[in-house]
Amino acid sequence: MYQTTYHRASSVDEAASLFGKSSEAKFLAGGQTLLPVMKQRLASPSDVIDLGKIRELQGVELSGDTLTIKAATTYHDIMQNADVKKAIPAIVHLTSVLGDPAVRYRGTIGGSIANNDPAADYPAALLALGATVKTNKRSIAADDFFKGLFTTALEDGEIITAISFPVPAKAGYEKMRHPASRFALTGVFVAQTKAGEVRVAATGASQSGVMRVGAIEAALKSNWSPSAIDNVSISANGLLADIHGTAEYRANLVKVLAQRAVAAAG
Amino acid sequence: MGVEGIGARVVRKEDKRFITGKGRYVDDIKLQGMTHAHFIRSPHAHAKVKGIDSSAALKMPGVVAVLTGQEIVNDKVGNLICGWAITSKDGSPMKMGAWPAMAPETVRFVGQAVAVVIADSKNLARDAAEAVVVDYEELPAVADVHAAIKAGAPQLHPEAPGNQVYDWVLGDEAAVDAAFAKAANVVKLDVTNNRLAPNAMEPRAAIADYDAAEEHFTLYTTSQNPHVARLVLSAFYNIAPEHKLRVIAPDVGGGFGSKIFIYPEEMVALWASKKVGRPVKWTGDRTEAFLTDAHGRDHVTHAEMAFDASNKITGFKVKTYANFGAYMSLFSSSVPTYLYATLLSGQYNIPAIHAEVIGVYTNTTPVDAYRGAGRPEASYLVERLMETAARQLKVDPAALRRANFITQFPHQTPVIMAYDTGDFNASLDAAMKAIDYAGFPARKAQAKSQGKLRGIGVSCYIEACGIAPSKAVGSLGAGVGLWESAEVRVNPVGTIEILTGSHSHGQGHETTFCQLVADRLGVPISQVSIVHGDTDKVQFGMGTYGSRSAAVGLTAILKAMEKMESKAKKIAAHALEASEADIVIENGEFKVTGTDKAIALPMVALAAYTAHNLPDGMEPGLKESAFYDPSNFTFPAGAYICELEVDAGTGKTTFVNFVAADDFGRLINPMIVEGQVHGGLAQGIGQALLEHAIYDANGQPVTASFMDYAMPRAEDLPSFNLSHTTTLCPGNPLGIKGCGEAGAIGASAAVINAITDAIGKNNLEMPATPDRVWRTIHAA
Structure with a gap:
């Protein structure tokens, strides 16, 4: 790791102010991506601004049909939270198959979506559930937030404060875990909103990062059942291929995991 | 079987220190004035090293030296050896491509070291390594065996035309052909046995400490066989004669074979320690383990x-x-x-x-x-x-x-x-x-x-x-014997030290080896300790690999125990005024069989060391050793x-x-x-x-x-x-x-x-x- 200056911010405003004063600052949440990258000397921020101890970024609120998870809430705390369990149990399941216990004790939902790894789990949940990303400057719909590999709509220095999810009628997540990293080799999140809209998002599959799967959405819209997807064909074009999975395999996973996620959603 | 004897499910003695973080691994050792090594490794699978410019690195803070492959060759440190000679079917010896500890001219795999930075801290060494400019001329490379043996494939070593090390055969081809000619059925199969990275939990590490006044080296290293390491470093790599080189393999966190071998990093650390006049430490990281620990299968x-x-x-x-x-x-x-x-x-x-x-x-x-x-x-x-x-x-x-x-x-x-x-x-x-x-x-x-x-x-x-046995493996080309040694030291108050050439890096020898002693003497294993992994303490031994420590290493201990027991029985018989043939060992006592006459082991040991009343002509002391070569x-x-x-x-x-x-x-x-x-x-x-x-x-x-x-x-x-x-x-x-x-x-x-x-x-x-x-x- 190169020399850096560490700051522990006590408020979002302080964090934003510190960022403005630094030449090449990075925000640190759970550190599950940034710290390994820094240790490998692949990142050399002049300043690291720790958001992890900011009280206003912690916790979960359930208000009517909206579940709000503050950005620096750890995966572990999300999994344990009674409101999450009650409102969107699919998020609890997603979190339980994310990384390993050590990652879940440190990693945060805000950190995950800000990084937008193409194989991260949470982007699929946000996209399928039609969540809204709240920042210190604005609100961004999930459809507008994820902009491709490791790229988001966030502006320089903008801080995610919370993610709000409309509580769905039904939701499910199924994942084939990457055998080494435990990211999603492919993961599919399916949701049916209370208004009857069907949204399906796949992660770990596309070369462009998390994506909606229109063909499956259309099939489920007319018939919310696993068999509705039987005749859907997913193209391997544009899908990721590596030593752990060919593009054709990932295309198959998008379909099979969607079917299983629908079955899990009930 | 006693509660701690052979066959008992005794909880491991060594686990207390491992589980509580008190294990002492090479990286835990810090010596006065110690420097840190960071290797500069080739990013290319095959390349010529055209030049190394370390001028900027040498001006950086805390940098002690930047040493290159050419310098280690100039100092006549030997090339790495392969210790088992194989002969091809045409009678020719296997083709050995020269392998210097750091590459002076040509790198042949990603991760091969070309130079090393020695600095006051690990981070300073790493900083300086980034300032060393290595001029590579990339060469075509080949990774697949079938591609490597094709005509026109990139050639790795001038010593090995066609990239072939050997073409070796075993068995009776004519008899096999005859069997196939008469076969009712023939079953065919093509299989690939995939290459594996061993991934011991503890990455390899080494600390070399040269004492100029004594012209003596100490090497702390992650080895499964410290004596073999000393032998090879001494006899083939010209580091120092054996009596001027102490090799210590302390707690080692897993080996799986990968820590049998003597690697370039240990050689460089020893050589560099003498050059810079300070101890040199290197601890590999996980990436280096993937790149440089010997792989398996393939x-x-x-x-x-x-x-x-x-x-x-x-x-x-x-x-x-x-x-x-x-x-x-x-x-x-x-x-x-x-x-x-x-x-x-x-x-x-x-x-x-x-x-x-x-x-x-x-x-x-x-x-x-x-x-x-x-x-x-x-x-x-x-x-x-x-x-x-x-x-x-x-x-x-x-x-x-x-x-x-x-x-x-x-x-x-x-x-x-x-x-x-x-x-x-x-x-x-x-x-x-x-x-x-x-x-x-x-x-x-x-x-x-x-x-x-x-x-x-x-x-x-x-x-x-x-x-x-050693004679058999020697006839097949092995460069070493494959026996094991042991020494049993009974201390004057009756506690026992077992010195073994086997090395424990996860196998639990500190428990199992004590169980043999408990079984034979009826003493608790708490009174027995196992000493291993230090060439200054333990006589020459062959180390641990090939599932050999119990069959060979423990048998060597048994042989030494038998010698010790024989002498102890003579002392006991003398003290009890009985015939040696009537002495039996039970529950830590030497008893005259069929009587209530007995003398406890500590008293026998004390008698051996006070030597006030030993049988005529007997040497004092109670310590025996054995070398065991299986059949x-x-x-x-x-x-x-x-x-x-x-x-x-x-x-x-x-x-x-x-x-x-x-x-x-x-x-x-x-x-x-x-x-x-x-x-x-x-x-x-x-x-x-x-x-x-x-x-x-x-x-x-x-x-x-x-x-x-x-x-x-x-x-x-x-x-x-x-x-x-x-x-x-x-x-x-x-x-x-x-x-x-x-x-x-x-x-x-x-x-x-x-x-x-x-x-x-x-x-x-x-x-x-x-x-x-x-x-x-x-x-x-």
Whole structure:
């Protein structure tokens, strides 16, 4: 790791102010991506601004049909939270198959979506559930937030404060875990909103990062059942291929995991 | 068996310090004035080193020196050696490409060191390393064995035309050809044994400390065999004469073979310590472990087996290409030859076997012994072939094996090995009973009704452990003897120190070796300590690998104990005014049999050291040593059966049951044996399902971190169902065969046989990743 200056911010405003004063600052949440990258000397921020101890970024609120998870809430705390369990149990399941216990004790939902790894789990949940990303400057719909590999709509220095999810009628997540990293080799999140809209998002599959799967959405819209997807064909074009999975395999996973996620959603 | 004697499930003495973080590993050691080394490693698989500019680095803070490959060559530090000479079928010796500790002219694999920065701290060394400019001229590279032997392939070494190390043969080719000519059926199989990265929990590390006044070196290193390290460093690498070089291997966090070898980093640390006049420490990181720890396996094989009309095997021919990587590591040459082809008879009566092994250089990390070393490759091949044969001949796989089992011992195979004892039917019976083999068809049908593909796979392995005797291995080309030494020191107050040439790096010697003493003397193991891993404390010994520590190392302790006990009995008899023949040892006392006369061990020991009243002519003291050279290999064997389900939609494998029935001869501590089997099975299953060290066509490693290289996790493994059937090894007095590698040797074939049974297709390479299994299911 190169020399850096560490700051522990006590408020979002302080964090934003510190960022403005630094030449090449990075925000640190759970550190599950940034710290390994820094240790490998692949990142050399002049300043690291720790958001992890900011009280206003912690916790979960359930208000009517909206579940709000503050950005620096750890995966572990999300999994344990009674409101999450009650409102969107699919998020609890997603979190339980994310990384390993050590990652879940440190990693945060805000950190995950800000990084937008193409194989991260949470982007699929946000996209399928039609969540809204709240920042210190604005609100961004999930459809507008994820902009491709490791790229988001966030502006320089903008801080995610919370993610709000409309509580769905039904939701499910199924994942084939990457055998080494435990990211999603492919993961599919399916949701049916209370208004009857069907949204399906796949992660770990596309070369462009998390994506909606229109063909499956259309099939489920007319018939919310696993068999509705039987005749859907997913193209391997544009899908990721590596030593752990060919593009054709990932295309198959998008379909099979969607079917299983629908079955899990009930 | 006492509560702490042989056969007792004694909790490990060493675990208190390991579990509480009090282990003392090389990286925990800090010496006064210590510097830190950071190696500059080639990012290219094959390149000329045109120049190294360290001028900017030398001006950076805390930098002590930047040393290059040319300097280590100039100082006449020897090239790395390969200690087992193999002769090709045309009579020529194997072709050794020169391997300097740092490359002066040519790099041949990604990660090979070209220079080292020595600085006041690890970080300063790393900072400075980034300022060293190495001018490389890239050369074409080759990573695949078949590509490497093609005409026009990039050539690695001028000493080895066609990238061929050797073309070695074993067995009677004419007899095999005759068998095939008469065969009723021939079964053919092509298999790849995937390359593995060993990944001990503790990365390799070294601290070298040169004392200019004494002209003496001390090396702390992560070694499985510190005496062999000293011998090689002294005799071949010109570091220092043996009496001027102390090698200490303290607590070592796993080896699996990868820490047998003497690596460039230790050589450079020693040489650099003398050059800079300060201690030099190097601790590898995980990436360096992936790039530079000797890999394992990497065979490509075509095999054919001939059967007569009654399904008896009549002949077996094997052609294997072994990928050695860019250089011949210390014992690499023996792995695909004498540790592989000699086991091709498996558990079966095969009248004629012929094996040809072609060793090949490629621009990849060197390959050497890794848990099992040659025997997993042999066992996997034989057991995949038996399963394939059963499917082709349409007979039950277990029945086909039984029909061909060796049942008479000793048994001379056509490939050198003489099996001393075993009962292969007994272990297969035990495994089949444990898994309810007879009930499998019903379970398969039941699973099918629920949309699951269920399969069962058998693997009946045999291996050769305790590599020995020295005279025999010498005749096969080994550069070392393969015996072990021990010393028993009874202290004046009766506590006991056992000094052993074996080295414990996870095996639990500090417990099991004490159990032998407890068994013989009836003293608690708390009164016994094990000393190992320091060439200044322990007499020359050979170290730990090849599941040899109990069969060879513990027997050496037994021999020393017998000498010590004989002397102690004389002292006791003298003190008790009895005949030596009437003295028996019980519960820590020397008793006159049939009487209540006794003298406790501490009093015997005290008598030995006060020497006030010893038998006439007896030397004072109570300390004996022994060197033990076995009469033969030992032959652990067993039957593994795996039952699993494959998800046709995703190709994912889920274990239903895994049973292992092993014959290890006598067990010293069944709990530790179970731990060894668990670990071995994890590595065997890891090879079957997950692990693969992959290079692209240009020799760039694709799996150089745990983000890409899939190590087995607990959740990837079933709960193992273990049992033992026992035939005592006649080759050593304790009847021990060895248990350290069996799991890694036998497991992978059981898994692949089960998956291929489940999916109804026989051709499936390791690792059987979900993607690969899914594609195999859906292939036309």
